[in-house]
Amino acid sequence: MSKNRGSTPRLDDADLSLALDRSTYQRQLEAQQRLLTRIQQAYLFSGRSAVIVLEGWDAAGKGGTVRRISAALDPRSFKVWPIGAPRRYYLERHFLLRFMERLPPTGAITAFDRSWYGRVLVERVEKLTPQERWKSAYREINDFERMVTDDGTRLVKLFFHISPEEQLARFEERLRNPLKRWKLSYEDFRNRSRWDDYAVAIDEMFERTSTDYAPWHLIPANDKKHARIAAMKTITDCLGKGVDLSPPVLDETVLEAAREHIGLSPSLIESLAGRTE
Template identity: 50%
Template sequence: MLENEERRTHTKDEQKAWKAERKELERALEALQQPLKEAGIPVMLVFEGWSAAGKGAVIARTIARLDPRNYQVLTFGPATDEEKRRPLLWPFWKGLPAKGQIAVLERSWFGRALERMEEEPKETAQLVEEINIFERQLCDDGYLILKFFLHIGQAEQRRRLEKLAGDDDTAWRVTDRDWRQNRDYVRRKEKLDLLLQATSTPHAPWHVVWNEEKGSGPLEVLRTVKAALDDALDHGVPKPAPVERAPWPLLEMPRLSQVDLSPRLSDADYDAALKKEKKRLSKLHSRLYREKVPVVIGFEGWDAAGKGGAIRRLSWALDPRGFDVVPIAAPTKDELDRHYLWRFWRQLPKDGHIVLFDRTWYGRVMVERLENLTPEARWSMAYDEINEFERSLTRWGAVVLKFWLHIDPDEQLRRFHDRENTPEKRYKITDEDWRNREKWPEYEKAVDEMLQRTSTEYAPWVIVEGNDKKYARLKVLRTVRKALEERLDS
């Protein structure tokens, strides 16, 4: 993809024509902002390229006439200390634009992946897969991704770096890394070419822009952006082709109707075991921090099944400085305006820390499915998207556990009445709880399918027999403790 073009001199008339066309395209983009907003199409303009290739100037021309309220420019240099402690794609999920908005990225996941590949060449295939999954998931959700690589030759790059370095006002922009890149231009070009080809897809292709000649690069970018926006407004955002995947490494799971809910614990046995488990978990938490192992734990279950109680007992064993509890309610407008996984990616922990999700991304295939909040075409994709998300977390190094707290309808009814009749618990019972109870058979069917299709070797579901709260709470603690021991002692 990275072929050098011959330099040629353009006449003044050609330069004048370029300028006139550029201004016309800038006005056209300005006029497209409102239709994009009305259509709810989120746009990501990605700019990569050689050092000194002119990314800043091209971006400036691209957004010259856009309303600043409709776009945001995000600059990604080398990963910060905060970003190094989270998954590679975390900052880019955080920066997703809302529907009808434009995100302009100076450098992106492409550059970060290239840095990682140079440090760990064995990770190349995995990183390419992560990039392609990220872009495919966004395009499936209606995002328009336009990627530009600004290309210049080695001699031109050296000339530009020398010019920048020779000016006191711009010398700070030239780093040792830039000079190394120029000296190693040929080898780096080969790596770039391979990565560009591996991550250029029909729904998110790379546009290589030769940017040595003044005015030609910005004009080519404007032409490409204008054509893509027109096409998206007329025909919709390009959708990825169906993906052929290897079978997921699924664990065999029972149906909820097959789960024995009779296990119980005496108060004495519970108190003794709880004290023991808390002590062991506390020590493990310190080891997690020292060894920088992140932990992601999700809690789902029937209304009144005891999620809150299980989370509280687990939190008692943990250092409050090293974990967060994230309650998930109905999505806000900001959350509805972005990919459904956005709000979960944003809450991922730093390495060495733990996050407990009180309800999770599985709402996509339960509530959103059964309440017709999401079209079937989208929620049916979520099983694979979720498996990809959780695999990405484990590849990063996270321990991922998911608990389904299970009770029977009679126990739920008893707890509902207890909440209604206890003033300090009354806030816990809502009309929605009663409404969901009426749909128990439909929810049970959806949960069974969820368990069957998303309990993987790397992110297993654990069904917790919850009719006895003490038994359920202890099972959660023991399961977490055993999973952490297995990981830390492996």
């Protein structure tokens, strides 16, 4: 397994004091959403594909980030898969099957709100999977991600980290707010009681599965605004690296049809031919 150990994160590395004021957040959000739109267009026309993995503590802000990403992208080539407990069909098959079936087609971007890492997190901590099977999952996951990236799909893995105190405050907010109450469940409190066990599992997950071809990115998320921008910048950096984001050149047949049906001036048609910005 190829590793880049110098970049392997640990939960203690996260500076949870990082925050953004509202005006800075709004300005950067708009810039990142515009960039995401350009990246999606480039992927559509170049045939690239990408997978975004979002993991994190309960109430860490994954959903809010997904909503801001989704607002910038055309849903015809962007799909979000919320991952919960597998149904019986998948329980009887290899745990990676349901994720393989949801990988993006050519030109598309897919986001997993929780992912195959449940095998070495919740299934490990809650003892839902025998020890020998979740231990072997580290190798299976690395092989799977190598296969995905070797096939040309870019993979971005984000983990949203908050403090236990911030999580409890968000639970209380969900309890008090009728529009957010649906997000709160008994399992949230039960999982919280195993915080230390999950922290150990998370750090081992980073150590065993943060590779040079699919590194983990730790997102400090006590401040929701900072977390959203940090996550989106990581995504645009990874997906946009080495990709030509110039607008596509218009096909000559499109220009000819425009000349015939819209009555554009010859000078405008000429300026659009081969135009890249």
